[in-house]
Amino acid sequence: MKISTIRELLEAEVLCGAEHLDVDVHSACGSDMMSDVLAFVKDQAVLLTGLMNTQVVRTAEMMDMRCVVFVRDKKPTPEIIELAEESGIVLLASPKRLYEACGILYSNGLVGNKVKETD
């Protein structure tokens, strides 16, 4: 699924990284707990979250993710946007709630990965 399709499905605003909307992604995850994202996620390219701080973008960068979706109409600070721009990560802001946003993407074919540790 292209990031542009995620944007359409979630009625999201593009906050930065519009030049990467054509990137194809194959799985996603939703979490407000960055520790869990760092622990259990593998090869997910999209993070949906209700958490709002710079560590969301850093976590996404560490995991080589391509896109972060902030749910419930939360708008990041300029500092967060700047950090994402530097990292080439697309930031989207959606009015949907986390559960609903994940459900919409899942039912349109963007799956999660099995919970799997790296070893």
Place this chain on the structure above:
Amino acid sequence: MSDGLSFRFDVDGDNFTSAGQASVQVKKDLRRLGIDPEIIRRVSIAMYEGEINMVIHAGGGVAEVRVTEEAIEIILADKGPGIADIEQAMQAGFSTAPDTIRSLGFGAGMGLPNMKRYTDYMDIQSTVGVGTTITMRVNLPQDE
């Protein structure tokens, strides 16, 4: 090719917002050295978790990354409170982080177990009241 390079960073303990800067920089430096992306990811996640730990628990510290032909070594040293029971600290889900940290998305008790999982070697030296030094290594492929 990339023998004996090392990077050193001061990790600011008062600023949660800037936590992770050293890991981001290391990730960029390792990319420039042409290291395999999966290895870079393991190194940077392990270092990032360690950096976050130093900010949450120890008031900052020093992070050093050494790149040799055999491995990438990460040494995180702080003068924080130390870890009283390392075995307990290594258990997934055990955390002494305050709720304020949990509300920032960390403190789930996954940091140390994650660091171990993503690296090939991890050693913790800690003395209560003195500080903690963690050494981690991720091996580089040795064919050819």
